[in-house]
Amino acid sequence: MAADDVPLDDKAKRMRDLLSSFYSTDQTSVTNSNPVSSKYATLDTINSPSFDPDNYMNLLVQKSNLETLLQRHVEMAAEIKNLDTDLQMLVYENYNKFISATETIKRMNSNIVGMEANMEQLLEKILSVQSRSDGVNTSLFEKRGHIEKLHRTRNLLRKIQFIYDLPERLGKCIKSEAYADAVKFYTGAMPIFKAYGDSSFQDCKKASEDAISIIIKNLQEKLFSDSESIQARAEAVMLLKQLDIPVGNMKDRLFEKLEQSLVDVQLHFDGKIAYPANSDESAKQESPDHNFTAHEVSTSELVEAIRAYRVIFPDSEQELIRISHDLVIKHFETIVKHIRNQISSLDLLGMLRLVWDDVLMIDDVLPEASLADVCLEAANHAVKVYISGSFSHLLQEISNSLMKVQNSQKETVKEEHSLQIILEASKKAVIQGSMGVLLNFRHLLDDSRPLLNRLRDLIVDWVQEGFQDFFISLYNRFLLLSGKSSSVAPDLVFRDSIQGDKTYAGLVLVLAQLSVFIDQNAIPRITEEIATSFSGGSVRGYESGPAFVPAEICRIYRSAAETFLHLYIKMKTQRVSVLLKKRFTATNWIKHKAPREVHMFVDLLLQELEGVQSEIKQLLPEAPSRKHRRADSISNGSTSSSRSTPLRDDRQLARSNTQKARSQLLESHLAKLFKQKMEIFTKVDATQDSVVTTIVKLCLKSLQEFARLQTFNRSGFQQIQLDIQFLRISIKDNVEDEAAVDFLLEEVVVAAAERCLEAISLDPAVLDRLIQVKLEKSKEQTPTNDP
Structure with a gap:
């Protein structure tokens, strides 16, 4: 055991x-x-x-x-x-x-004692009943035979009466179009007509055949009538076969009619899902007791036709299977067409429910077609198209929100917080759009129908792969918007749409901040949602690794944020440098007159810096604390004019002629060799002061190079001295690293002194007076320039 x-x-x-x-x-x-x-x-x-x-x-x-x-x-x-x-x-x-x-x-x-006696009594009673039954049967034998004979005679008389009444009955059936009853009556009388149709019932046979000829003609007309339903035509074929009328030549024409009925089913299906957006219709689709629509009626008729055709044409199974497959494939072609028009997941579920109901109805009458497998394969493609289309639509929405920066720039629309508004709209498009597509995808997973349950693991993999590809495509889209090259095929159409548009620096700054948001906020939230609702998936296998890798996406966008920030600085610096070069080189410095006011290139530089500050204040945070600020602030022009290095003061005081000036320049270069090295270009932080300081440093470096390519007379050198001093006062509150900026400002003056024929400094009193005049003039113009 x-x-x-x-x-x-x-x-x-x-x-x-x-x-x-x-x-x-x-x-x-x-x-x-x-x-x-x-x-x-x-x-x-x-x-x-x-x-x-x-x-x-x-x-x-x-x-x-x-x-x-x-x-x-x-x-x-x-x-x-x-x-x-x-x-x-x-x-x-x-x-x-x-x-x-x-x-x-x-x-x-x-208990058993006495049972044997009871059994003997029972046997005696059974034998007595049997003997009496045999006596009754013997006495009634003759009468029973006579009764059976009379019954047979009665049945024969009824059949004879039926034969005589048959022509009249067939005529009534023709008038009422009860062809099924007529065929039933006639086929029932055929054995008698075959035996006695040429003798006793000759007239009845002839009249019945004439009526049947009319019925056959009417059935053939009904068979090929477009106004008749497929069930009525199938019934006509069955009746003709019962009358031994050959229907093989009618098979092709009947199947043509059946294929035409598929068009009606498809039209009704398309019409049913043409307006599935409202919730009432969705609720109606889910309600089990809603009224049949044209689609359900046409599908039911098709199912009945298939059932009838299987009976009429037993060898037509392959053709019926082909027709059923075509119907399912056309249904899904219609679904994919609607998917490309951006439908919701509830609408998609409604369509899939309709198709699945049709498949179940047809599968009951034609299980050999295996429509469930065909439907699963087609649904696989449709759901994949829906998921990829949702990500493409989300990518386009984010791109459209970013393109508003370009459009506003081309239309010269300037708002005080336009960049901030566009950045917030882009953040909203990223996070709400991602949560929206996840909600739609979760509806697909929550559906209890066998069709989507079998695709659950695939859907999870597609969603994770979709987010991985989406953020990589979004990064490539950022590169295209910023003017950088990207060879990714899906962005070719978008690249053609923006080709020829000059990249706006403000857009690059928006891209930098949006990349920071994606790295720090969007990816963690999306990762949490995926882990909650879209974990699992078994199609890829362990060797392929996870479909969605948040660390990789964060690394890409962290790097992108730094890249776009440096690109913004580069674009702004190049713009300012081009303008400075144009203004700076247009002046004949060797014939320059004595300075009377600050040069226009300074106003141009300050104006551009003001534009930069206006943009970055909308997007970048302020620095938590200023770095490398000098402890003593600059109060006025005279104080700042005395802040030059001792070497420079000695050089300016001692330079009375050209020979002494050259000697002092040599001493200046020697002093630089022993001076403590200052770090000018440090790491750029995503703060207002850091970005402005970096742009100022780069612009001053360009200005230094421009000065090295010019030749100055004494007035030209004094003009540079005045411009640099005013520039120092104007930008001191907007830069983070004052020491480095002061050093670069000094370098511009030194470069001009090196290229000056007679490097004699401007009198400090005159320098202070000219600066004060410019400051007062700027204060008077400031209210008129404010919006």
């Missing part, structure tokens, strides 16, 4: 051995069949069938001391007592069972 195979504990084994010994059963059937040789006897062989007491005692004495022997004696005494008790209980329990069985047998013997 199976119970013997289960490992038993010690007590169960002991009980089994007791029973075996009590009933004298074969010990080898319940114990180990392999005897233990006395040569290899151990202390554990006491329960084996081949137990040898002498060997056991010798082994126990050899291996145990006196204390152990006494302890073993006590244990064995207790075990013997327990075994005796168990044996007594077993005997008692079995004794009670034997007593109970004996009493039961006695009761059965007492």
Whole structure:
């Protein structure tokens, strides 16, 4: 038994051995069949069938001391007592069972006594009933035969009357178009017409054949009538076959009619899902008791036609399978067409439910078509197109929100917070759009129909792969918007649409901040949502790795944020440098007159810096603390004019002629070699002061190069000195690293001095007066320039 195979504990084994010994059963059937040789006897062989007491005692004495022997004696005494008790209980329990069985047998013997007499009485009664039944049958035999003969005669008279009434009945059926009844009546009379149609029923046969000819003609007309339903035409074929009219030549024409009916089904299907957007219609589709629409009616008619065709044309199974497959494929072509028009997941679910209901209806009458597999394959493609289309639409929405920067720039629309508004709109498009597509995809996973349940793992993989590809495509789209090259194929159309448009620097700054938002906010939130609702997926396999890798996406956008920020600085610097070069080189510095006011290139530089500040204040945060600021602030022009290095002051005071000036320049270069090196270009932080400071440094560096390419007279050099001093005062509150900026400003003056024919500094009093005049003039113009 199976119970013997289960490992038993010690007590169960002991009980089994007791029973075996009590009933004298074969010990080898319940114990180990392999005897233990006395040569290899151990202390554990006491329960084996081949137990040898002498060997056991010798082994126990050899291996145990006196204390152990006494302890073993006590244990064995207790075990013997327990075994005796168990044996007594077993005997008692079995004794009670034997007593109970004996009493039961006695009761059965007492109950059976007298049953034999009752059976003999029953047999006598049965024989008596049988004899009386035989007597009745013998007395009624003749009468029963006569009655059966009269009954047969009556039935024959009825058939004869039916034959005589058949032409009239067929005429009534023709008038009421009850062709099925007419064929039934005529086929029922055919055996009689074949036997007696040329003699007794000649006239009835001729009249019936004339009526049947009319019926056949009407059935053939109905068969090829476009106004008749497919069920009516199928019924006509069945009736013609019952009348032995060949219908093989009608098969092709009937299948053409059937394929035309597919067009009606498809039109009704397309019309049903043409306006699925409102919630009432969706609720109606989910309601089990809503009225049949034209689509359900046409599908039901098609199903009935397929059932009829299978009966009419038994060899038409392959053609019916082909037609069914075409219907499902056309349904999904319609669904894909609607998917490309950007529908919601609820609308898609409604379409899939319609198709699945059609598949189930057709599968009941044509299971050989395996429409469920065809539907699954087509749904696989449709859902994949829907998921990829959702990501493409989201990508386009984000791109459109970013393109507003370009459009506003081309249309010269300037708002105070236009960049900030566009950045917030882009953030909203990224996060709400991503959450929206995830919600739509979750509706697909929540559907309980077998169709989408079988695609669940694929949908999870497609969603994760879609987000990975989406953020990479979005990064490539950012590159195109910023003017950088990208060879990714999906962006070719977008690249053509923006080709020729000059990239706006403000857009690049928006891209930088949007990349920071994606790295720090969007990706963690999307990752959490994916882990909650879209975990799993088994199609890719472990060797392919996870479909969505947030760390990789974060790394891409973290790098993109730095790249776009440096690109913005580069674009702004290039613009300012071009304008400065144009203004700076247009002046004839070697014939310059004595300075009377600040040069226009300074106004141009300050104006551009003001535009930069206006943009970055909308998007970048302020620095938590200023770095490398000098402890002493600059209060006015005279104070700042005395802040030049001692070497420079000595050089300007001692330079009375050209030879002395050249000597001082040589000393200046030698002093630079021993001066402590200053770090000018440090790492750029995504803060207002850091970006402005970097742009100012780069512009001053360009200005230094422009000065090195010019030749100045004394007035030209003094003009540069005036411009730089005013520039120092104007930008001191907007830069982060004043020491480096002061150094670069000094470098511009030094470069002009190196290229000056007579480098004599402007009188400090004149310098202060000209600066104060410019400052007062700027204050007067400031209110008029404010919007």
